[in-house]
Amino acid sequence: MGGNARCIAMLQAFKEVIKDYSTPPEKTLARDLTAKVNSYVSFLIQCRPLSISMGNAIRFLKAHIAKLPLTMRESEAKASLCSDIDRFIDEKIVLADKVIVRHAVTKIRDGDVLLTYGSSSVVEMILLHALEHEKKFRVVVVDSRPNLEGQTLVRRLMEKGLSCTYTHINAVSYIMHEVTKVFLGAASVLSNGTVYSRVGTACVAMVAHAFRVPVLICCEAYKFHERVQLDSICSNELGDPDAISKVPGRMDVSDSDYRANKENLQFLNLIYDATPSDYVSMIITDYGMIPTTSVPVIVREYGREHLLI
Amino acid sequence: MWYRSASFILDKQQEENDAEGKPESRLLSTASPSSSMADTLQNPNPQISAYYQTRAAHHGVVTTDWLAQAQAAVGRDPDDGVSEISIISTDSGKQLSVIDEFNNWRKQPDLAEAVAAIRALAWVIRSSEATTMMELEIELKKASDSLKSWDTTSISLTAGCDLFMRYVTRTSALEYEDFNSAKSRLLERAEKFGEISYKARKIIAMLSQDFIFDGCTILVHGFSRVVLEVLKTASQSRKLFRVLCTEGRPDRTGLRLSNELAKLDVPVKLLIDSAVAYSMDEVDMIFVGADGVVESGGIINMMGTYQIALVAKSMNKPVYVAAESYKFARLYPLDQKDMVPALRPIDFGVPIPSKVEVETSARDYTPPQYLTLLFTDLGVLTPSVVSDELIQLYL
Numbered sequence: 001m002g003g004n005a006r007c008i009a010m011l012q013a014f015k016e017v018i019k020d021y022s023t024p025p026e027k028t029l030a031r032d033l034t035a036k037v038n039s040y041v042s043f044l045i046q047c048r049p050l051s052i053s054m055g056n057a058i059r060f061l062k063a064h065i066a067k068l069p070l071t072m073r074e075s076e077a078k079a080s081l082c083s084d085i086d087r088f089i090d091e092k093i094v095l096a097d098k099v100i101v102r103h104a105v106t107k108i109r110d111g112d113v114l115l116t117y118g119s120s121s122v123v124e125m126i127l128l129h130a131l132e133h134e135k136k137f138r139v140v141v142v143d144s145r146p147n148l149e150g151q152t153l154v155r156r157l158m159e160k161g162l163s164c165t166y167t168h169i170n171a172v173s174y175i176m177h178e179v180t181k182v183f184l185g186a187a188s189v190l191s192n193g194t195v196y197s198r199v200g201t202a203c204v205a206m207v208a209h210a211f212r213v214p215v216l217i218c219c220e221a222y223k224f225h226e227r228v229q230l231d232s233i234c235s236n237e238l239g240d241p242d243a244i245s246k247v248p249g250r251m252d253v254s255d256s257d258y259r260a261n262k263e264n265l266q267f268l269n270l271i272y273d274a275t276p277s278d279y280v281s282m283i284i285t286d287y288g289m290i291p292t293t294s295v296p297v298i299v300r301e302y303g304r305e306h307l308l309i
Numbered sequence: 310m311w312y313r314s315a316s317f318i319l320d321k322q323q324e325e326n327d328a329e330g331k332p333e334s335r336l337l338s339t340a341s342p343s344s345s346m347a348d349t350l351q352n353p354n355p356q357i358s359a360y361y362q363t364r365a366a367h368h369g370v371v372t373t374d375w376l377a378q379a380q381a382a383v384g385r386d387p388d389d390g391v392s393e394i395s396i397i398s399t400d401s402g403k404q405l406s407v408i409d410e411f412n413n414w415r416k417q418p419d420l421a422e423a424v425a426a427i428r429a430l431a432w433v434i435r436s437s438e439a440t441t442m443m444e445l446e447i448e449l450k451k452a453s454d455s456l457k458s459w460d461t462t463s464i465s466l467t468a469g470c471d472l473f474m475r476y477v478t479r480t481s482a483l484e485y486e487d488f489n490s491a492k493s494r495l496l497e498r499a500e501k502f503g504e505i506s507y508k509a510r511k512i513i514a515m516l517s518q519d520f521i522f523d524g525c526t527i528l529v530h531g532f533s534r535v536v537l538e539v540l541k542t543a544s545q546s547r548k549l550f551r552v553l554c555t556e557g558r559p560d561r562t563g564l565r566l567s568n569e570l571a572k573l574d575v576p577v578k579l580l581i582d583s584a585v586a587y588s589m590d591e592v593d594m595i596f597v598g599a600d601g602v603v604e605s606g607g608i609i610n611m612m613g614t615y616q617i618a619l620v621a622k623s624m625n626k627p628v629y630v631a632a633e634s635y636k637f638a639r640l641y642p643l644d645q646k647d648m649v650p651a652l653r654p655i656d657f658g659v660p661i662p663s664k665v666e667v668e669t670s671a672r673d674y675t676p677p678q679y680l681t682l683l684f685t686d687l688g689v690l691t692p693s694v695v696s697d698e699l700i701q702l703y704l
Contacts, residue, residue, distance in 0.1 A: 107643060181643070214643040282605065282641055287700065289641040291605045291677070293693035297700050 002121050003053040003187045003223065004093055010044065010054050011085050014061060018081050022074070029077055030068050037062060049237045052188035052196065053223045060088055060222075092222040096286035097122055100218050101129045104183070104284050107216065112137040112180045115213075117169075117204045119149040120185020122218040124156065127183075131162055138162070140179060144169040144200045146243040146269070169200050173207050182208045186219040191299060192228045193277025193292030195219075199270045202232070205279040214281040221285045226299050232273040241267030407433055407452040408459060419534065423469030423635050424506045426456050430473050431499035434492070442491055446478065462651040464601030464609055468638035469506070475702050476502050509633035509686035510535050514542040517596075517631060517684045521548055525593040528553045528585070528626075531611035532562035533598020535631040537569055539684075540596075544573045551576040553588055555613065559655040562611065582613055586620045595621050599632040602685075603640045604699055606677030606692025608632065609648060612670060618679035627681035634685045637695055639703070642674045 017040065023029045041058055044050065050058070064084045068077050104126045108114065114137055116123045127139060139157060141164055143150030154166050167175055182204065188196040195201065195217050208215050229235060244267045277292035287298060410432050414425030433452045439445040453470045460466055477498050513535055521527070521543045529536055529552055543550065552570055554563040554577060567577045580588055595617060599608040608614070608630050621628050642648050653671035661667065677692035687698065 107647075216643075281643060288639065288703070289604065290700070291641075291693065291696050293606075294696040294700060297697045301700065 003051045004121050006051055007053040007057050008089055011057055011089055015082050015085050018078050029074055030065055034062055034065050052225050056222055096220040097125055099286040100284050101125050103289055104218060105130050105133060108135050108137060110136040113178055115140040115179040115182045117142045117184055117201055118198045119153040123183045123185050124153055128160055131160060140165040140175055142167055142169050142172050142204055172204055176207050176211045179213050182213055182215045184217050186217050187272060188223045188225050189219050189283060189295050190229050191226050191296045193295055194229055195275040195280055196272055199273045202273045202275040205275045209279040215279055217280055217283045219283060219285060221287055221298055224295055224299050229274050237271040239269035239271050241269050244269050407455060411456055422463060423465040426466055426469050427473050427503045427506050431503050434496050434499050462649055464638050465636045468601055469635040472635050473502055506635050510538045512686040513631050513684045514538045516689055518543060521550055523549045525550045526591055528592045528595045530555045530597050530614055530617050531557055532566050535598050536596050539631055541573060544575050553578050553580055555585060556581050558582060585617050589620050589624050592626055595626060595628045597630055599630050599636055600672055601638045602632050602636050602695055603638055604696050605641055606695045608675050609672055612673050615673040615675045618675045622679045628679060629682050629684060630680055631684045634687045637699055645674055648674060
């Protein structure tokens with residue numbers, strides 16, 4: 001489940017909430033709805049910690065609820081909020097993806113060997129769009145356990161007739177010498193240019209940098225965050241430890257021997273990691289191709305003009 | 310940004326040049342070799358980048374006498390020019406006269422191409438017969454496109470035209486009810502932009518004086534008029550420094566530059582291009598100009614700049630770039646081949662067998678990590694500020 005998909009699903013769910021909502025007597029819509037949204041958000045956090053894109057979307061929603069004039073009728077307010085949510089999804093996600101694809105396709109030349117990691121919705125759109133534009137290239141998809149997300153990407157690319165190579169992350173330094181460009185998606189980009197993305201991305205970016213292969217991050221601007229993170233541990237999400245301990249098809253490894261020695265062994269299944277800005281050549285956003293030093297500029301400019309909100 | 314800079318009074322020279330018309334350009338075309346090529350709307354030799362042809366033609370005979378002659382020939386009776394322009398009323402006629410206006414400005418070897426284009430576009434606004442803002446914008450866009458297509462390899466020309474369009478139309482004046490006041494506001498901004506671009510060199514020269522200290526050794530690559538202005542101002546302020554010039558094959562830029570510097574009584578030493586690393590120990594700083602400054606903060610400049618920057622970085626010498634702000638382009642090359650190629654034939658002095666390929670590219674891309682500071686008319690900037698300025702303008 002990628003960042004965009006989770007964000008859109010959450011916003012659609014909030015749209016339903018707003019449609020079904022009715023203001024209790026003696027309460028204002030703005031305050032009561034905000035309180036309800038907060039309670040739903042805590043419920044969502046209990047199920048799974050929020051991604052940064054979801055966090056930004058919730059900030060946007062709460063800001064719009066707070067901006068509602070008190071004199072507005074309930075039905076009008078609800079309709080306005082629903083249309084705001086639709087506009088957010090359209091402008092900041094759907095259209096933004098189209099703009100990113102348009103910019104990124106200009107960087108793909110005939111004869112390129114493109115590498116991507118895991119399954120990013122934007123990168124998939126870029127590759128399919130470049131294929132439609134009759135560019136001659138091939139793709140290397142790098143994948144890793146335990147989620148093996150790259151397999152779905154490879155399946156979809158092959159259906160459209162793209163020639164793919166599929167490899168595991170252990171082999172990335174082996175395959176990197178024939179790669180010309182690396183396209184990666186991101187869960188978020190932080191203010192110091194650090195790219196916060198699926199675990200394993202930092203590894204791929206580092207190897208690409210060592211082989212002097214340009215690394216292009218494709219990320220919509222609504223995912224930018226003013227936080228600064230220096231390493232991957234201080235703020236991350238933990239996945240299911242059993243997913244690492246059990247290897248499907250390898251009964252000898254998956255047996256209960258490891259489980260017996262519980263006090264000395266901990267399974268750490270991190271979901272995200274932080275790629276330092278030195279490994280990134282450029283970030284392609286819906287506001288153009290920018291260097292990593294310009295992320296705080298966009299956060300600042302758009303925060304000021306309330307475009308992110 | 311630009312609106313923070315002072316708005317200067319227009320030069321008398323600009324007023325003289327305002328009244329240029331077609332007959333004058335034909336008169337001059339018989340006199341100077343550069344305009345015979347410039348009068349055609351297409352690049353006659355597509356193998357060679359038009360941008361470099363122009364520079365070669367301009368600098369073929371660089372003496373102050375020739376410049377004075379050209380300037381004297383340029384001033385003429387204003388009345389003829391105005392009537393000439395009013396006769397041309399068709400669309401294609403307008404486009405033709407944009408190119409002609411552009412060529413008239415370009416005849417001065419001291420004037421940068423982009424500044425000539427900006428002045429020509431300001432002229433389009435001034436002489437436009439449009440009655441609505443939409444019409445005026447469309448006219449401007451057409452003029453800008455025809456200027457850009459005149460030479461597609463020149464980055465500063467494209468960047469200058471794009472920035473002009475953004476600067477001029479980025480005003481709330483466009484929402485005024487009264488078309489004439491909106492148009493005059495646009496014209497005001499256009500002329501201010503032209504004036505700022507024209508004065509940019511002097512501003513850059515003043516800003517860089519602090520970085521040139523007595524007894525320093527400066528390495529210069531390529532013939533940049535901005536860098537020449539910097540060195541001229543430094544020598545006029547009685548600073549003691551010496552300059553190492555690279556030879557700059559195949560354009561022979563080093564020979565031309567050393568010629569100019571010798572006239573200023575600045576001690577000059579010529580190096581062949583391969584002797585840069587050899588001499589880098591005694592160098593204190595490197596000064597280069599730029600054909601274009603790209604969004605990453607890197608520069609596109611004459612072939613050899615990347616090499617020198619690499620050597621400088623490994624020996625911890627600062628690399629300073631002197632570039633006007635209209636050269637900021639929305640390009641982002643990932644590697645050396647990611648740009649529009651600009652080819653220039655190289656004369657080796659002996660015939661080369663046909664089986665042997667020659668690398669004829671005239672320029673290369675220097676990534677931002679090898680540059681220390683950019684001297685622009687917006688101030689002394691680090692390379693990462695280029696994207697900041699472009700984002701603010703294109704927001």
